[in-house]
Amino acid sequence: MTAGIYASRASLRTLLIEGASSISQITVTDIIENYPGMPEGISGFELVERFKKQALQFGLEIASEDVIGIAKTHWGNTEGWKVTSAHRDYEALAVIVATGAYWRKLGVRGEDVFVGKGVSYCATCDGPIYKNRDVVVVGGGDAAVQEAVFLTKFVKKVTIVHRRNRLRATKALEKRAIANSKIEFAWNSVVEEISGGNVVEKVKIRDVKSPDIGREIPAQGVFIFIGLTPKTDMVRGIVDLDDGGYIVADREMQTSAKGIFAGGDCIRKRLRQVVTACGDGATAAASAQHYVEELKGESY
Numbered sequence: 001m002t003a004g005i006y007a008s009r010a011s012l013r014t015l016l017i018e019g020a021s022s023i024s025q026i027t028v029t030d031i032i033e034n035y036p037g038m039p040e041g042i043s044g045f046e047l048v049e050r051f052k053k054q055a056l057q058f059g060l061e062i063a064s065e066d067v068i069g070i071a072k073t074h075w076g077n078t079e080g081w082k083v084t085s086a087h088r089d090y091e092a093l094a095v096i097v098a099t100g101a102y103w104r105k106l107g108v109r110g111e112d113v114f115v116g117k118g119v120s121y122c123a124t125c126d127g128p129i130y131k132n133r134d135v136v137v138v139g140g141g142d143a144a145v146q147e148a149v150f151l152t153k154f155v156k157k158v159t160i161v162h163r164r165n166r167l168r169a170t171k172a173l174e175k176r177a178i179a180n181s182k183i184e185f186a187w188n189s190v191v192e193e194i195s196g197g198n199v200v201e202k203v204k205i206r207d208v209k210s211p212d213i214g215r216e217i218p219a220q221g222v223f224i225f226i227g228l229t230p231k232t233d234m235v236r237g238i239v240d241l242d243d244g245g246y247i248v249a250d251r252e253m254q255t256s257a258k259g260i261f262a263g264g265d266c267i268r269k270r271l272r273q274v275v276t277a278c279g280d281g282a283t284a285a286a287s288a289q290h291y292v293e294e295l296k297g298e299s300y
């Protein structure tokens, strides 16, 4: 969205293709407290709506389609890119990839069976369903802890299962979780199995240091936040990816392929947040603008 705002405001004819079957991660976030200029916090959905309204004012065109591939094309001597969606092909001199990342699965027995029947990757979407119930949150990073705190608005008890003996989340979140009487911790523990009848009833965990020690936590919900996988399959083999599948982009958001720029959660970087995604988007749009103007012989 930020790339869309910058590119269309720079009078580039810009199409933003947003997934038809996937959503922005931020739209599932209840409250964002760390986006500058929003001291009272803002819901992820509301923030994206504001981004969109602003982008549309500058003439951004938006299509709701899933991109399935990107390939080189050319018009005479001019090279460009063909972007293929499920419905049609688009041609462009420059492409900005900002496809984000999705939550990784635990890969334990019962996880797939109980998706939608107790297993969830989105507390904001499913939290209210677990009113006065007991739930387990798996993970120890910012998202896990933030979502655990959010879940305490509804549930009776949250047990955070984390494989280490301390959280990876930022100190402010850690303090809030530890001070919350509805949150308990199962340290040095991994989930072994999620089980139940028609819906989840219990979560079996095991001590990572003493594998003989295990126990079952009665729970009706299991929320899994154990890390991200970038959505970069469409550019595999076209731009350089790192070992984790993240796009390698330089400070100007240029990838290894001329004319393809990238930003946000799908690139290799330290901090995956809205504010950094916005910064990347602005830089990527400026770089794409410069690139297109050079191709047209209009740069100065």
Ligand SMILES: Cc1cc2nc3c(=O)[nH]c(=O)nc-3n(C[C@H](O)[C@H](O)[C@H](O)COP(=O)(O)OP(=O)(O)OC[C@H]3O[C@@H](n4cnc5c(N)ncnc54)[C@H](O)[C@@H]3O)c2cc1C
Binding pocket: 017, 018, 019, 020, 022, 023, 024, 025, 026, 027, 028, 029, 031, 032, 033, 034, 035, 065, 066, 067, 068, 098, 099, 100, 101, 143, 146, 147, 231, 234, 263, 264, 265, 266, 272, 273, 274, 275, 277
């Ligand atoms: C539970 C949770 C809490 C969070 N809390 C915070 C917070 O408090 N503060 C904060 O700053 N950040 C937070 N984040 C992180 C934040 O959501 C991300 O860093 C941010 O959304 C990244 O933006 P992005 O544009 O890179 O990716 P996304 O926002 O995920 O957007 C990716 C877009 O690409 C589209 N897409 C993907 N594949 C395709 C395709 N094949 N074709 C077409 N379109 C496609 C998707 O539809 C989507 O619109 C949180 C994330 C989660 C999950």
